[in-house]
Amino acid sequence: MPEAEKLSSNTARPLKIVQVLPALNSGGVERGTVELARELVRGGHTSVVISSGGRMVDSLVAEGSEHIGFPVHRKSLWSLLQVRPMRRLLESLAADVVHVRSRAPAWIVWLAWRRMNPVTRPRLVSTFHGMYSVNFYSAVMAKAEHLIAISDCVKKYITTNYYADERRITLIPRGLDPAAFNPDACTPTWKAELFQQYPQLQNKHIILMPGRLTRWKGQEAFLDMMSRLIRLRQDCHGVVVGDAEPGKQHYFEELLVMRSSLGLDEAVTFVGHRSDIAQFYGLASVTCHMSNKEEPFGRTVPESLASGTPVVAYDRGGASESLNAGFPLGLVVPDDIVGFAARVADVIDADAVLTLPESYYLSSQLASTLAVYRRLLAE
Numbered sequence: 001m002p003e004a005e006k007l008s009s010n011t012a013r014p015l016k017i018v019q020v021l022p023a024l025n026s027g028g029v030e031r032g033t034v035e036l037a038r039e040l041v042r043g044g045h046t047s048v049v050i051s052s053g054g055r056m057v058d059s060l061v062a063e064g065s066e067h068i069g070f071p072v073h074r075k076s077l078w079s080l081l082q083v084r085p086m087r088r089l090l091e092s093l094a095a096d097v098v099h100v101r102s103r104a105p106a107w108i109v110w111l112a113w114r115r116m117n118p119v120t121r122p123r124l125v126s127t128f129h130g131m132y133s134v135n136f137y138s139a140v141m142a143k144a145e146h147l148i149a150i151s152d153c154v155k156k157y158i159t160t161n162y163y164a165d166e167r168r169i170t171l172i173p174r175g176l177d178p179a180a181f182n183p184d185a186c187t188p189t190w191k192a193e194l195f196q197q198y199p200q201l202q203n204k205h206i207i208l209m210p211g212r213l214t215r216w217k218g219q220e221a222f223l224d225m226m227s228r229l230i231r232l233r234q235d236c237h238g239v240v241v242g243d244a245e246p247g248k249q250h251y252f253e254e255l256l257v258m259r260s261s262l263g264l265d266e267a268v269t270f271v272g273h274r275s276d277i278a279q280f281y282g283l284a285s286v287t288c289h290m291s292n293k294e295e296p297f298g299r300t301v302p303e304s305l306a307s308g309t310p311v312v313a314y315d316r317g318g319a320s321e322s323l324n325a326g327f328p329l330g331l332v333v334p335d336d337i338v339g340f341a342a343r344v345a346d347v348i349d350a351d352a353v354l355t356l357p358e359s360y361y362l363s364s365q366l367a368s369t370l371a372v373y374r375r376l377l378a379e
Contacts, residue, residue, distance in 0.1 A: 015373060016046040018093060018122070020109055021101040022073035024054035026212060026243075026273065028299045029101055029129045031056075032174050037065040039366040048093060050105070072105035079108055087112035095122045097373045101129060106140045123376040130296045131157045146372055148172050150297045151318035170372050173322070174299050175365025176306055183308035186282025194283070198269055201283075204237035205348050208284035208309075210277055210300045213244040213252050218290030220258060221337055225290070227262040228341035233348070238268035241280055281307035285348050289313035289323075290340070298322065302360040310352040312343050326356045 017040055019033050033049060034056050040047040041064035048066045051057075052073040061067050068089070071082060086108050090098060098113065100106040106126060113124055126144035131154060141147070142162040147169045149155035155171050158164050195202045207226065211217040219240060226238040244252045252270070259268055274280065281287060287304035289295075289311060298319030304311045305326040313319045315331040323330050330347060332340045358364050 014044045014046065015040075015097065015370070015377075016048070016093070016095045017373065018048045018050060018090070018095040018098045019101060020050045020072060020098065020105045022104055023052045024049070024056040024060065024067075026055070028174065028297065030054070031299075032129075033101060034060050034063075035175070035177060035362055036366065036369065038063040039362055041065060043366065043370075048095065050089075072108055075104050079104060080111070082108050083111045087116060090122065091116065094120075096377060097125055098122045099125045099127065100141075100144065101127050103132065103138055103140060106144075107137075110140055110143050123373070125372060125376070128154050128158055128296075130154070131294065134161045146170065146376055148369070148372065150174055151321050153294065153317055153321065154296045170368065172365055172368045172372075173302075173360050174297055175362035176299070176303050176360060177362050178306060180278050181281065181303045181306040182278075183282060185278040185307060187279075190276065190279045191283065194279075198271070200266065200269060201237055201239065203235075205233070205235055205285040206280075206283050207236050207238045207344060208241065208280055208287045208304075209238060209290070210241045210280065210287065212242045213240075213255065214248070215251065216292050217242075218292050219255055221290045221292065221335075221340075222288055223255065223258050223262055223264060223268060225288070225337050225341045225344070226264055226268055228338060229344055230264070230267050232341065232345045236267070236285075236344075236348070238264070239280065239284070240268065240270045241272075241274050241277060243273035278303070278307060281309050284309050286344050287311045288340075288344065289319045291317070291319070292335070293317075295319055302326065302356055305354050305356045306360075308354065310347050310350070310354060312340060312347055314340075322356075322360060325360075327352065327354050 021033055024030050037047040037049055049060055050068045050070045052071055053069050057067050100109050124144045125146050126141045127148040128141055129150055132138035142164050149158055149169055149171050155169055158169055159166055209222045213219055229236055281304045287309050289298055289301055294317035296318050301311050301319045301322045310327050310330055311323055312330045313323050314334040316334050332343050
């Protein structure tokens with residue numbers, strides 16, 4: 001059968017896709033997995049997710065995917081005991097594609113997959129969600145048959161450090177759901193309920209800092225920036241959305257101490273983990289992205305832009321790529337907190353023109369990812 005004809009016949013067939021990641025609690029990788037799973041189901045495909053579990057499992061299953069609990073999260077040599085059970089599981093699932101999204105599960109899956117029958121085993125895809133440290137442990141992500149990079153800086157990192165042939169790499173930005181992230185998500189009813197809970201937010205320009213509480217995300221820099229912004233404009237209030245990871249609550253306590261030392265107790269509110277982040281984007285006057293190192297993607301940038309809210313971010317990494325595409329005025333010299341505060345103050349009053357390329361939406365991500373799957377299956 002000619003190649004084009006083979007690909008055409010392949011296109012008509014629904015696929016069975018297995019995604020594997022450590023857990024389903026919170027974070028960009030987890031949300032991306034759940035969203036892709038939902039879109040696969042909507043497209044008539046069979047979606048299976050293997051993880052150790054977490055708070056997002058219920059929504060995953062409710063949206064039509066199957067979840068299989070499996071201890072793929074441990075970064076330990078004991079995880080090698082899971083290779084044989086994983087091989088049996090993959091053989092029983094008889095999937096078309098297995099898609100690994102993290103290093104620990106990638107090792108278990110790859111060691112299981114390579115001993116399966118090459119004729120009947122699924123095709124193996126990995127997504128580089130980060131610029132992993134260059135070592136033997138991380139190298140497993142490059143062992144898949146095809147690699148997906150979530151940003152151009154990640155793609156360059158793969159070719160430079162893992163010497164992967166560019167023909168084995170496809171750039172696919174993380175996609176967002178326009179039904180979730182749009183200017184209409186923040187309703188008057190939602191605002192009223194929020195203001196009842198946090199009356200200090202009323203009649204203020206909300207300066208939003210979304211992301212889990214961890215040092216590299218830049219919450220300390222945000223507090224420093226807010227102390228400077230408040231001197232420029234007293235009509236602003238900072239809102240930090242996100243919680244510390246289990247076992248790292250001490251960092252949250254440090255942030256509270258820092259907030260008090262800067263005199264920001266009445267000017268910055270921590271609201272913890274929220275499932276209504278889309279509404280917070282709509283409420284905000286400006287969203288901040290202040291990671292203190294090059295971030296692989298920075299999904300808060302396109303999410304905020306899609307919600308109609310401008311973003312101010314350091315000009316580096318994946319966040320720089322999406323902001324360059326959607327609102328280049330928001331880019332600031334990396335680590336320039338004084339300049340960051342001044343830019344936020346300027347953006348509040350600016351008549352912001354926001355654009356976001358189609359490649360940053362779920363429909364594009366799904367189409368591009370399916371194209372990767374089908375090309376592998378057609379070979």
